[in-house]
Amino acid sequence: MPKLVWLIGGEAGFGIREAGVIFAKACSRAGYNVFGHVEYPSLIRGGHNIYQVSVDDEVFCQSRQINLLVALNAETIERHAKELTENGAIIYDSDAVSGASHENNIRSYPIPLSALAKESGGKDIVRNMVAIGASLSYAGLDFSFLEAVLKDEFRGKGQEIVSINLIAARKGYEHASDNFRDDFKFQIKARKMSSNRLVLTGNDAIGIGAIKAGCKFFAGYPMTPISALIHFMSAHAKEFGIVFRNASDEIEAINMAIGASYAGARSMTATSGGGFSLMVEAYGMAGMTETPVVIVEGTRTGPSTGLPTWTEQGDLRFVLHASQGEFPRIVAAPGDASECYYNTVEVFNLSEKYQVPAIILVDRHLAESHMSAEKFKTGERIPGHILKQEQLKRMENYRRFSFSETGISPRSVPGMQGGLFIANSYEHDEYGFYSEDPETVRKMKEKRMRKMESLIDEIPEPVLHGSEDADITLVAWGSTKLPALQAIRMLAKEGIKANLLQIIYMWPFKAERIEKILRNARQTLIAENNQTGQLAGLIREKTGIDIPNKLLKYDGRQFYAEEIADKVKQVLGER
Amino acid sequence: MKIEDFDLGTQARWCPGCADFNIWVTVRQALIELNIQPHELLAVYGIGCHGHMANMLKCYGFESLHGRSLPVAFGAKLANRNLNVIAVAGDGDCYGEGMSHFINTARTNADIALIVHNNMVYGLTTGQASPTSAKGYKSKVTPDGVFDVPVNPIALAISAGATFVSRAFAGNIPHLKQMIAEAIKHRGFALVDVLQPCITYNKINTYEFYYKRVYRLQDENFDTGDKMKAMEKAFEWGDRIPIGIFYREERETYEESFPQLKEKSLFEQGISNVNVDRLMEEFV
Numbered sequence: 001m002p003k004l005v006w007l008i009g010g011e012a013g014f015g016i017r018e019a020g021v022i023f024a025k026a027c028s029r030a031g032y033n034v035f036g037h038v039e040y041p042s043l044i045r046g047g048h049n050i051y052q053v054s055v056d057d058e059v060f061c062q063s064r065q066i067n068l069l070v071a072l073n074a075e076t077i078e079r080h081a082k083e084l085t086e087n088g089a090i091i092y093d094s095d096a097v098s099g100a101s102h103e104n105n106i107r108s109y110p111i112p113l114s115a116l117a118k119e120s121g122g123k124d125i126v127r128n129m130v131a132i133g134a135s136l137s138y139a140g141l142d143f144s145f146l147e148a149v150l151k152d153e154f155r156g157k158g159q160e161i162v163s164i165n166l167i168a169a170r171k172g173y174e175h176a177s178d179n180f181r182d183d184f185k186f187q188i189k190a191r192k193m194s195s196n197r198l199v200l201t202g203n204d205a206i207g208i209g210a211i212k213a214g215c216k217f218f219a220g221y222p223m224t225p226i227s228a229l230i231h232f233m234s235a236h237a238k239e240f241g242i243v244f245r246n247a248s249d250e251i252e253a254i255n256m257a258i259g260a261s262y263a264g265a266r267s268m269t270a271t272s273g274g275g276f277s278l279m280v281e282a283y284g285m286a287g288m289t290e291t292p293v294v295i296v297e298g299t300r301t302g303p304s305t306g307l308p309t310w311t312e313q314g315d316l317r318f319v320l321h322a323s324q325g326e327f328p329r330i331v332a333a334p335g336d337a338s339e340c341y342y343n344t345v346e347v348f349n350l351s352e353k354y355q356v357p358a359i360i361l362v363d364r365h366l367a368e369s370h371m372s373a374e375k376f377k378t379g380e381r382i383p384g385h386i387l388k389q390e391q392l393k394r395m396e397n398y399r400r401f402s403f404s405e406t407g408i409s410p411r412s413v414p415g416m417q418g419g420l421f422i423a424n425s426y427e428h429d430e431y432g433f434y435s436e437d438p439e440t441v442r443k444m445k446e447k448r449m450r451k452m453e454s455l456i457d458e459i460p461e462p463v464l465h466g467s468e469d470a471d472i473t474l475v476a477w478g479s480t481k482l483p484a485l486q487a488i489r490m491l492a493k494e495g496i497k498a499n500l501l502q503i504i505y506m507w508p509f510k511a512e513r514i515e516k517i518l519r520n521a522r523q524t525l526i527a528e529n530n531q532t533g534q535l536a537g538l539i540r541e542k543t544g545i546d547i548p549n550k551l552l553k554y555d556g557r558q559f560y561a562e563e564i565a566d567k568v569k570q571v572l573g574e575r
Numbered sequence: 576m577k578i579e580d581f582d583l584g585t586q587a588r589w590c591p592g593c594a595d596f597n598i599w600v601t602v603r604q605a606l607i608e609l610n611i612q613p614h615e616l617l618a619v620y621g622i623g624c625h626g627h628m629a630n631m632l633k634c635y636g637f638e639s640l641h642g643r644s645l646p647v648a649f650g651a652k653l654a655n656r657n658l659n660v661i662a663v664a665g666d667g668d669c670y671g672e673g674m675s676h677f678i679n680t681a682r683t684n685a686d687i688a689l690i691v692h693n694n695m696v697y698g699l700t701t702g703q704a705s706p707t708s709a710k711g712y713k714s715k716v717t718p719d720g721v722f723d724v725p726v727n728p729i730a731l732a733i734s735a736g737a738t739f740v741s742r743a744f745a746g747n748i749p750h751l752k753q754m755i756a757e758a759i760k761h762r763g764f765a766l767v768d769v770l771q772p773c774i775t776y777n778k779i780n781t782y783e784f785y786y787k788r789v790y791r792l793q794d795e796n797f798d799t800g801d802k803m804k805a806m807e808k809a810f811e812w813g814d815r816i817p818i819g820i821f822y823r824e825e826r827e828t829y830e831e832s833f834p835q836l837k838e839k840s841l842f843e844q845g846i847s848n849v850n851v852d853r854l855m856e857e858f859v
């Protein structure tokens with residue numbers, strides 16, 4: 001279990017998520033790694049919301065047990081007191097909640113959150129800041145860490161807001177320091193400050209990556225869990241010379257992105273499975289017309305409207321095969337915030353170079369959880385692959401879809417002299433003219449698909465995390481990487497050696513290396529957040545290997561590390 | 576510039592005598608009149624008989640999906656606002672499958688000229704009733720006649736906020752050319768709804784049908800600046816059918832509302848070295 005696991009709960013509208021992110025950042029500035037996990041129903045007011053922050057030298061995922069619970073209402077105590085470890089504590093609003101139990105040596109720290117909020121000159125909502133102040137004191141961290149975060153966080157909202165929040169947090173901090181301070185058993189001490197750490201979600205990292213990659217056009221229609229990415233792109237559009245379009249539906253969004261890309265702007269759209277269902281026809285058109293476009297698909301619990309605010313990895317097969325006919329495509333599924341950044345940059349470059357549609361597949365757990373990441377290395381130069389006017393002038397008999405050796409043909413854009421062509425959703429010849437000629441049809445299909453041959457060499461190899469020498473090799477993708485890594489640490493403490501094969505690129509699929517790793521493994525276990533083992537099926541299809549042990553979870557929740565560790569022990573016990 | 580400069584020299588695949596030929600001719604005439612070069616023009620087509628113009632008109636072309644010409648054209652216009660962008664669509668394409676794009680793109684006032692080949696049938700799929708087919712129109716899929724009333728593209732465009740709303744008749748080539756040229760010239764979203772007899776499938780809305788009925792609004796000194804009058808005219812459909820400009824207004828285009836497009840189009844902006852370091856500061 002991490003050194004400190006803190007959880008705040010209350011109704012939607014209490015500022016739960018905001019409080020969680022601020023607490024996580026304060027701990028990060030104190031030198032720790034954090035993982036921030038949010039749970040909320042699909043409601044704007046009411047309903048039970050929580051935000052959990054796990055803090056340790058190394059921490060990858062949410063925790064099953066907690067040791068500091070902040071209850072802004074009674075329901076939080078009812079639901080979460082049972083998750084407290086021995087000697088855990090409950091901070092509760094003595095103005096709103098009548099008292100907490102003392103079972104299992106649980107400590108209770110009543111604090112007049114509402115009264116202190118009022119004294120700070122703020123509305124009732126700043127109770128959350130009083131509570132964070134108190135939490136920081138119990139955690140044994142200096143107020144300065146919180147002060148710095150609050151100043152940065154509220155700067156844009158004006159001096160008055162900054163000072164109200166600071167006063168509220170300080171009142172909470174002082175109240176806690178004066179009452180029961182040394183009673184709390186899970187204090188952490190500040191480490192050397194590391195200014196190289198970020199605390200961000202998959203959505204945030206994809207947004208930064210897209211802007212770095214030169215995304216110039218973004219169209220989207222809001223849908224959980226990628227709405228925050230849409231907001232991020234919209235917020236930064238003007239500053240970075242991006243056109244953001246609040247599309248009237250997903251069909252418009254992707255068709256606009258394709259049109260913008262055809263005319264020479266790197267383009268992106270983002271949606272969840274439901275919206276992607278509407279985009280499917282245009283996804284195929286991007287493949288047919290060889291127009292680059294990057295699509296973020298953030299999955300939630302399906303099928304249909306499903307559970308909008310809960311997680312699942314149920315759309316892998318869908319994005320691999322979506323749209324009629326056969327065409328080359330890229331599907332990448334990053335597993336943490338860093339990978340969200342680097343894969344987004346990479347996928348933009350590959351999509352443009354190979355002139356294929358590309359999908360970044362993230363699950364809700366990755367899209368919306370906050371996690372620590374090293375500051376991204378952002379110095380990379382972004383290559384361009386569109387013909388220059390001078391190059392085009394020198395070309396004789398320019399054919400946009402020429403049957404080239406690599407399958408990649410030179411690409412002009414409208415406005416250029418000598419580069420006329422038809423981007424045609426019908427099958428076409430080298431100029432783009434409609435063609436039914438069997439020879440042309442065959443050659444054009446082969447030309448397009450030939451791109452996959454060099455593409456597969458260019459994408460990075462799948463990663464084996466941990467030592468080659470392991471009793472068991474775990475296989476995971478997307479955010480399941482995170483509890484899997486945590487499970488490996490847990491198992492190591494018990495003397496069990498496990499490593500993790502993480503697959504990011506689902507298409508094209510690096511079958512050779514994956515097969516080699518799996519054949520060399522002493523035992524294998526795949527963990528997936530879906531009902532049918534979609535990656536397991538893909539691995540079997542591509543390598544012939546049927547991973548014997550499958551751990552599948554499909555109740556809307558991502559795995560806890562303990563669940564994976566327990567399964568490993570069960571599998572190894574059966575040997 | 577000559578009319579051949581816009582001719583790809585390919586074999587037409589329209590029925591001999593199809594009014595799509597007339598539209599193809601007039602589009603080229605209008606382009607010459609406006610002195611637009613082929614490489615400065617992007618034409619985005621839907622799927623249908625009308626879309627075959629993609630293989631005949633010499634310019635940058637995008638034969639998109641059924642119903643989707645407008646969002647593709649709109650995206651391209653935003654990426655490179657220097658392009659002349661036209662969308663060529665069918666009535667099934669634009670007023671059925673792509674109806675939401677029709678309304679929503681009109682609202683934006685993006686600088687796009689939309690030419691709809693309105694033949695009141697699905698031509699390419701062999702003559703089924705379309706959203707503009709008259710009530711009672713019999714076809715393979717409506718053996719007892721169409722039960723619903725037809726959509727009114729002119730009234731829809733006006734109410735949706737299009738800033739140039741016109742109708743033309745493919746049998747009146749000089750007038751059609753004038754409408755297309757005006758629409759391309761217009762700064763903003765411009766509709767030319769072209770009454771286009773389908774000589775193969777539509778035995779009701781024939782050349783004869785229109786010759787007897789159409790009259791030019793501009794011959795009657797119609798005031799194109801009055802939205803309510805335009806709306807009233809939009810509902811005139813019977814013994815007399817008006818063609819010409821129903822409504823025209825100057826309004827800021829969608830592209831013009833982005834300060835980030837003032838100096839350079841998206842396509843012209845450099846991407847090799849975008850500095851995102853300040854973005855990371857939000858997340859410390």
Ligand SMILES: Cc1ncc(C[n+]2csc(CCOP(=O)(O)OP(=O)(O)O)c2C)c(N)n1
Pocket residue numbers: 622623624625626641664665666667668669692694696697698699700705
């Ligand atoms: C999604 C989709 N649905 C159906 C079709 C089949 N289809 C092709 S053209 C067409 C209708 C054409 O009618 P219209 O748009 O009026 O154009 P016209 O052929 O009359 O010019 C249909 C239904 C298609 N290509 N795509």
